Amino acid sequence: MSPVVLNTIEVILNGLMTGVMYSLVALGFVLIFKASGIFNYAQGVLALFAALTLVGFQTGQVPFAHVINATFGTDYHHWGEGMNTVLAILLTMAVMVLLAWLVERLVLRHLVNQEPIILFMATIGLAFFLEGLGDLMWGANIKVLDVGLPSGGSFWWEDVTRTWAAEGTEYWGMYIDVLDVWAAGIAVVLVVVLTLFSQYTETGRALRAVADDHQAALTVGISLRTIWVVVWSIAGFVALVAGIMWGAKSGVQFSLSLIALKALPVLILGGFTSIPGAIVGGLIIGVGEKLFEFAIGPMIGGATENWFAYVLALFFLMFRPQGLFGERIIERV
Amino acid sequence: MFYREAGDFKTSYVDDQQTFPIRFDRWGVRVLLLVAFLVVPFLINDYWEKSILIPFLVWSLAALGLNILTGYCGLVSLGTGGFMAVGAYASYKIMTAFPEVNIFFVILLSGGVTALVGILFGLPSLRIKGFYLAVATLAAQFFLIWLFNKAPWFYNYSASGQITVPERSVFGIVVTGPEAASWATYLFCLVFVVLFAFVARNLTRGRLGRSWMAIRDMDIAAEIIGVPPLQAKLSAFAVSSFYIGLAGALFFSVYLGAIEPTEAFNIDKSFLVLFMIIIGGLGSIFGSFVGAAFMVLLPVLFKNIMVGGFGWPTDMVQHFIFVLVGGLIMFFLIVEPHGLAQLWRVTKEKLRLWPFPH
Amino acid sequence: MENRVTEEPTPEAAVTERAERSANADVLLDLRNISLSFGGVKALSNISFDILTGEIRAIIGPNGAGKSSMLNVINGFYHPQEGEIWFDGKLRGPMKPYQIARQGIARTFQNIALFRGMSTLDNLMTGRITHMHAGIFWQALWKGRAEREELAHRERVERIIDFLEIQSIRKTPVGRLPYGLQKRVELGRALAADSKLLLLDEPMAGMNIEEKEDMCRFILDVHDQFGTTIALIEHDMSVVMDIADRVVVLDYGKKIGDGYPDEIRSNQDVIDAYLGVAHD
Numbered sequence: 001m002s003p004v005v006l007n008t009i010e011v012i013l014n015g016l017m018t019g020v021m022y023s024l025v026a027l028g029f030v031l032i033f034k035a036s037g038i039f040n041y042a043q044g045v046l047a048l049f050a051a052l053t054l055v056g057f058q059t060g061q062v063p064f065a066h067v068i069n070a071t072f073g074t075d076y077h078h079w080g081e082g083m084n085t086v087l088a089i090l091l092t093m094a095v096m097v098l099l100a101w102l103v104e105r106l107v108l109r110h111l112v113n114q115e116p117i118i119l120f121m122a123t124i125g126l127a128f129f130l131e132g133l134g135d136l137m138w139g140a141n142i143k144v145l146d147v148g149l150p151s152g153g154s155f156w157w158e159d160v161t162r163t164w165a166a167e168g169t170e171y172w173g174m175y176i177d178v179l180d181v182w183a184a185g186i187a188v189v190l191v192v193v194l195t196l197f198s199q200y201t202e203t204g205r206a207l208r209a210v211a212d213d214h215q216a217a218l219t220v221g222i223s224l225r226t227i228w229v230v231v232w233s234i235a236g237f238v239a240l241v242a243g244i245m246w247g248a249k250s251g252v253q254f255s256l257s258l259i260a261l262k263a264l265p266v267l268i269l270g271g272f273t274s275i276p277g278a279i280v281g282g283l284i285i286g287v288g289e290k291l292f293e294f295a296i297g298p299m300i301g302g303a304t305e306n307w308f309a310y311v312l313a314l315f316f317l318m319f320r321p322q323g324l325f326g327e328r329i330i331e332r333v
Numbered sequence: 334m335f336y337r338e339a340g341d342f343k344t345s346y347v348d349d350q351q352t353f354p355i356r357f358d359r360w361g362v363r364v365l366l367l368v369a370f371l372v373v374p375f376l377i378n379d380y381w382e383k384s385i386l387i388p389f390l391v392w393s394l395a396a397l398g399l400n401i402l403t404g405y406c407g408l409v410s411l412g413t414g415g416f417m418a419v420g421a422y423a424s425y426k427i428m429t430a431f432p433e434v435n436i437f438f439v440i441l442l443s444g445g446v447t448a449l450v451g452i453l454f455g456l457p458s459l460r461i462k463g464f465y466l467a468v469a470t471l472a473a474q475f476f477l478i479w480l481f482n483k484a485p486w487f488y489n490y491s492a493s494g495q496i497t498v499p500e501r502s503v504f505g506i507v508v509t510g511p512e513a514a515s516w517a518t519y520l521f522c523l524v525f526v527v528l529f530a531f532v533a534r535n536l537t538r539g540r541l542g543r544s545w546m547a548i549r550d551m552d553i554a555a556e557i558i559g560v561p562p563l564q565a566k567l568s569a570f571a572v573s574s575f576y577i578g579l580a581g582a583l584f585f586s587v588y589l590g591a592i593e594p595t596e597a598f599n600i601d602k603s604f605l606v607l608f609m610i611i612i613g614g615l616g617s618i619f620g621s622f623v624g625a626a627f628m629v630l631l632p633v634l635f636k637n638i639m640v641g642g643f644g645w646p647t648d649m650v651q652h653f654i655f656v657l658v659g660g661l662i663m664f665f666l667i668v669e670p671h672g673l674a675q676l677w678r679v680t681k682e683k684l685r686l687w688p689f690p691h
Numbered sequence: 692m693e694n695r696v697t698e699e700p701t702p703e704a705a706v707t708e709r710a711e712r713s714a715n716a717d718v719l720l721d722l723r724n725i726s727l728s729f730g731g732v733k734a735l736s737n738i739s740f741d742i743l744t745g746e747i748r749a750i751i752g753p754n755g756a757g758k759s760s761m762l763n764v765i766n767g768f769y770h771p772q773e774g775e776i777w778f779d780g781k782l783r784g785p786m787k788p789y790q791i792a793r794q795g796i797a798r799t800f801q802n803i804a805l806f807r808g809m810s811t812l813d814n815l816m817t818g819r820i821t822h823m824h825a826g827i828f829w830q831a832l833w834k835g836r837a838e839r840e841e842l843a844h845r846e847r848v849e850r851i852i853d854f855l856e857i858q859s860i861r862k863t864p865v866g867r868l869p870y871g872l873q874k875r876v877e878l879g880r881a882l883a884a885d886s887k888l889l890l891l892d893e894p895m896a897g898m899n900i901e902e903k904e905d906m907c908r909f910i911l912d913v914h915d916q917f918g919t920t921i922a923l924i925e926h927d928m929s930v931v932m933d934i935a936d937r938v939v940v941l942d943y944g945k946k947i948g949d950g951y952p953d954e955i956r957s958n959q960d961v962i963d964a965y966l967g968v969a970h971d
């Protein structure tokens with residue numbers, strides 16, 4: 001194979017890996033949308049918040065230390081050596097559940113029957129709130145998140161691919177981050193677990209009932225409020241997984257919440273209600289933006305990843321307003 | 334009986350259709366305008382100009398623009414930052430290509446250019462709605478900023494990639510660049526704001542405004558009773574972008590003087606303006622001003638209290654403001670979706686009845 | 692006027708009758724062989740009927756018969772796969788709903804479709820939108836043509852407000868009004884259009900007796916005072932028999948009856964349809 005072909009393959013592979021990350025965030029969106037019809041803009045910030053909290057627990061940070069120190073002139077930092085990763089993850093999960101409960105209690109409950117766009121704007125408010133809160137609690141500096149997953153380029157893959165190059169060409173093998181492969185694997189496991197959960201557990205079935213028909217679910221006695229807490233908790237869990245992956249890859253920092261924005265075009269492609277849609281959409285966007293940057297980017301100044309996903313979604317909407325997997329929207333009077 | 338609308342009988346529809354039908358409001362606005370034009374210019378100093386008054390005026394224009402699109406026509410846009418950038422770069426290109434054109438018209442023309450770009454990005458609104466459209470406007474935001482960064486033509490091939498405003502004057506009074514006096518820049522912006530607030534008020538209460546609101550409230554019924562959706566939506570995009578373009582042009586040429594697009598017009602600006610209209614009041618001209626004032630004053634206030642009072646570092650105050658604003662957004666959407674403007678209206682109603690409730 | 696029969700006429704008779712009628716300027720709207728389907732669902736199959744200038748024409752039929760779909764076809768929201776629509780003596784080409792509104796067809800909706808955030812006055816003013824033409828420049832200044840137009844139309848709308856006795860809710864956002872009043876405002880919005888043909892989709896649904904009587908009176912008054920041609924969908928038979936000049940009956944998307952109220956009352960197909968006799 002010629003190096004051009006090999007490079008293209010490498011770009012596609014990396015695109016797929018990036019796509020997995022988008023899919024993970026989009027997955028959280030879809031879950032909440034299906035169960036409550038809410039377009040949760042805060043999903044990306046949930047991931048950031050989860051990652052910040054996890055690092056905080058792991059390293060034994062004192063919450064709000066900065067605020068306390070600045071106000072009272074004290075000097076708190078850490079309360080100890082930190083804790084074991086598994087425990088920290090469990091505790092973070094507990095925080096996410098608490099958060100879900102609070103969100104339902106304080107916000108969602110008061111917004112039932114509001115128009116979707118109002119709910120959407122409320123979640124934008126939530127996103128800002130959580131972003132500020134996360135920074136106040138744990139500090140805004142970029143943090144390293146290490147949960148023990150391997151990372152770095154795979155030498156084995158580099159060696160294998162080097163042999164694919166045609167004789168006499170200069171080719172040094174493909175670069176692929178082991179962490180990305182892990183992320184992809186974990187994403188697959190996550191989707192399988194979620195599917196099993198919704199198929200084989202009581203709560204899962206209730207969730208699906210609500211997603212299918214709110215009214216019917218209510219009449220058979222499923223409490224919508226409980227469902228909302230559950231589904232926001234699950235979305236919190238998905239956010240935690242996404243936060244861990246993304247944080248391990250590029251540090252826990254504000255830019256994490258920008259992936260949330262990228263998840264929006266993913267959803268437009270995949271539709272708001274389809275889990276496979278979220279995954280396929282994420283992969284299309286991931287591969288699409290990497291390929292575009294690789295092929296066209298250099299000609300027009302590069303950094304096209306900034307907008308490619310959105311413009312793709314825009315064009316796509318012009319032809320299929322309901323998304324790739326969505327049903328046709330029928331309007332009646 | 335502080336505030337009266339009863340006893341203010343209308344004898345004809347002409348009276349009822351005045352800009353401010355209630356006498357009290359009419360006088361209030363007159364006094365406000367007198368103070369704004371005749372008193373403030375003598376009191377203004379650099380601090381008030383740069384941190385409060387000019388930002389307030391510029392953001393008011395942007396909020397008016399977004400409110401026309403979102404509050405009146407029901408189309409949510411997250412592309413405000415991008416459209417402001419169009420206004421800014423249009424003014425820069427016009428100023429440098431045609432130095433003889435008066436800055437007043439440069440700003441107007443920049444609004445016009447932005448209106449055209451707005452129409453272009455508004456085209457998808459004919460087929461898509463709600464948050465689908467919100468996402469589509471993100472394309473405008475990110476693509477436009479990228480374009481201004483990457484295409485050297487826009488910044489006249491300057492080495493830094495920045496654009497810097499040349500000095501311009503109106504009636505011989507310098508209004509742009511470092512030499513401009515505080516009162517001059519203030520009055521220059523004020524003229525635009527007053528003029529176009531008046532225009533917005535007129536547009537929103539006439540045929541065009543009604544067709545926007547009809548589309549917002551029930552688009553299918555609107556079309557069936559005779560509102561052309563294409564015209565209504567695109568005119569909303571055009572007018573809205575025009576205002577936002579004006580704001581962008583003033584933001585660059587009068588307020589900052591030199592900008593770099595990624596910083597000046599990033600997505601946070603889009604959210605900022607969206608928050609202004611939610612807090613101030615969706616679908617309210619008055620609310621656009623209240624929201625802009627609120628979002629401009631809030632950080633100033635808290636910086637003073639917390640940096641000055643508690644000795645907090647500025648970035649922490651910034652995060653605190655995030656929490657506060659995020660909380661307020663949720664609060665307003667839950668408690669008073671019509672924003673501060675509605676709270677004001679309710680207060681007026683109470684005042685009218687005072688001291689005899691009911 | 693010749694005596695119309697409720698059974699399907701023989702093909703030749705139909706042709707001559709049609710020819711006669713199209714020649715007759717009295718026909719305001721003529722629907723010919725309209726068929727409409729959604730995927731597999733045949734909402735309307737091969738329906739023909741006409742509406743004469745100045746009459747009140749009722750469209751009745753059981754739930755899901757296709758009545759609302761018929762109105763949606765008339766004002767261009769649905770596009771029938773087959774058939775011709777003649778309005779005001781001209782064959783109608785493909786048109787958007789708002790263009791059809793401009794030609795003079797106004798309507799109300801089965802589920803109230805008011806502009807909830809706007810006041811009663813603004814809702815009615817929006818009803819007149821097809822008559823307003825001032826350009827954006829004059830509107831921005833609220834001067835010249837724009838101001839004159841606003842005033843003239845305001846006066847027209849005030850007449851309707853007086854007529855419907857809704858003066859006291861002029862400035863109230865309609866979302867806050869009770870159901871019965873909303874129905875009335877919606878009628879007002881349709882009246883404001885000064886249309887040639889007024890389509891009313893169940894204007895009395897969900898009302899109590901008193902409200903129904905009021906509504907009936909308004910409809911008859913409109914008809915008498917302005918001579919408006921009205922097509923009306925209604926489930927309440929007594930109302931239909933009282934106010935309609937002629938009635939067309941739909942069932943499962945087919946026309947099963949067409950004629951004067953007393954003919955319809957005695958039509959066996961219609962009776963069967965309402966009693967739910969099995970279809971073959």
Ligand SMILES: Nc1ncnc2c1ncn2[C@@H]1O[C@H](COP(=O)(O)OP(=O)(O)OP(=O)(O)O)[C@@H](O)[C@H]1O
Pocket residue numbers: 330331332729732733734752753754755756757758759760761801
């Ligand atoms: N947009 C649409 N898409 C799919 N099917 C439709 C659509 N509109 C109407 N239908 C179907 O067409 C048939 C006729 O509906 P229509 O609303 O015209 O009935 P109707 O006579 O007005 O009934 P009702 O008395 O309940 O108002 C129904 O089976 C309905 O489900």
Ligand SMILES: [Mg+2]
Pocket residue numbers: 758759760801
């Ligand atoms: Mg119906």
